[in-house]
Amino acid sequence: MKGRNRRKSHDQDNGGAGCKRGRRVLPGFGRRGLRIAAIAAFQSIVLALPTQSPAQEKIRSLDEISQPLMIAARDGFIRPGYGKLVAASGGLKEAVSALCNKPSSSKLDEVRRAYADLVSAWGGIEMVRFGPVLGDNVLDRFLFYPDRKGRGLKQVQRALATEDQTVLSAAQLAGKSVALQGLGTLDFILSGSGSDDLSVGDNSFRCLFAGSIAGNLQTMAVTLEDGWNSDAQFIGMWSDPGPQNTVFNDGREAVAHLLSTIVHALEAVQQVRLAAFLKNDPAKDRPRSAVLWRSQNTLRLMRANVESMARFYDISMLEEALPDKLRQDVSGDIRRQFKALIEAMDTDQTIAEMLSDDAGRKRLIEIRQKLDALILTFYGRFAKAIGLRVGFFFADGD
């Protein structure tokens, strides 16, 4: 190993792979600067790398188009999404308040509808797993799932049984277990055993607990909306990829991040939501492991997830990253796949009904297959077309 120049920088191309060789970077003299921020769980699973010479040209274009894409995603999807979450959580809070003050079956129905609206609003923005939502465990506090040990259920049952007054304050609730304060707990309170009692008895403990959760969720929603509107450091990081940026050092990384946001979200629906109850062996299906199964909002949430991904794809203008000659083909295929997937999720059956019915189960398997196909389209055709290579290390940390 003697005689090698260990201090020389190398920029020569690797002819075989088209990858730039490693090189030493003297502190302070990096070509694109060295200010690359620590990046956490949201880091792209897609490693932006040139694979062929034409991709080199495309990477330059990604640098050019990335900023408008990021801004479009922020202004057209993320901010409005959190705005809807604020509105939906506020609507639920009002509906619960009305129910507690003057309980009735119709008011309970209104609360359940408002809750379903909030589930849809959360499903519409849940794919955003970066930024303020990672602070203070908001992601888990809003919806803790999967709860393998049933911690949430145990805690909510205990709180109801003992009428624990500390859960009636939204502020105090915010400091309690993540499993106790979000949609999962609300699902039990509004639709679990004993929930019909909500329609009788003024200001019952159960109803006030629901109100506390709704208030806590609204506080979180407002925090998220504010974060995306007023956190200058974060907004600047998001909106302006480039050498000065501590996270998105160039356009490739920014576009790769947008793409990985969709792919991660699709994988989450498939591996966490669907796989929780749909097993290869029907005898092992677990309808009561489905997210929000008590309120029968499982598919509502999953459909909202997928619809939001389709919307994110359109609003962020990701297709602009595709070469002209492939745009119509690849993007058209993606839209067709999204549409078919959303249609497959459009059913009035509950998860339990679908799993116990041949046609329903077949539909769930079809949903799984369509998720598979869409993930493959993004991983393969889309990423390849824009000169990104799926990173070998990036599925997540190991």
Add this chain to the structure above:
Amino acid sequence: MRAAGVIFASMLAPKSAEALSRTDAIYASAFMDPGGQYGLAVLTEDGRILWKAALPARGHDIAACPISGRLVVFARRPGTFALAVDRDASTEPLLFSTPQNRHFYGHGVFSRNGRLLFATENDFDNASGVIGIYDATDRFRRLGELSSHGVGPHEILMMADGKTIAVANGGIETHPDFGRAKLNLADMQPSLVLIDTETGDLNEVFELPKDQHRLSIRHIDNTTDGAIVFGCQNQGAITDNYPLVGKYRPGEGAQLFAVPEAENSSLRGYVGSICASKDGTRIAVSSPKGNTIVVLSAANGALVDRYELKGGCGLAWTGDDFMASSAFGHFGEIGTFGSHTGHPEMAFDNHMTAL
């Protein structure tokens, strides 16, 4: 465990055998080929491949027996297979697996006498980490297990006394039912522990400050002065720029290295591998997410060098410098990537072991 698909060159080609006899240092790494097939490769220090073996699925790290030189490559989590093979590929490989309700985390270590193999595993139904114990003298029959005294044990080391193991408990709960999804980010509790292999007792435990509980301690290495260096992966917020590298000295405690902000940022919250030089002077830390390898002083963490290597992660000590590999086929002494041919058709996995 299905053994089908494991293809193996049981006899080295004459040229490879000659190279093996002449070379001072050889290295082993898991890899993926262009067709998406996974394997184990053994290479010389100048990057020549001596032999390759196919794996049923993606591998991760390789443990080398200090007595026989036999290698064991472990499946990447949540895989359940491990493949044992001789250093010179002279005998048939042996495929073995975890018991039901366990899976490997990709790392293991042999006992000093080579008789036992310790592997980090997941008792996923109980959300707890265990150290599987395998009999290397009896076709890697599983003898039992110890608690890892944490969740999500990852890299494991044998300490100098030959009876204590160090384990990096990443703190992240996973379950095969949910793929590789992380199930407990809100309350994860990573730790670095020292365990007595004879009794299973927890001798020492190090935990990060509470506000840094989302730093998953994943990778560790022994230093020549009896300490352990460790590297973390941040599961927290984007704007966190916590120190990711530190040094733990048994009986004394830990020191987090104050890596300069720019270099710390270049790791992007993700240490993929860590390697302490055997001359006791330096530590190499790789981040394939940041396409960066940082070299630090082993004494105080002061920055020595920084290198760019796309997808660079595997690290080993050559005897006088660090060897590095990448997901894009780079394989060579650190700082020589530009002059090295490498194997662009191969994606080397996260770890490299010097044999």
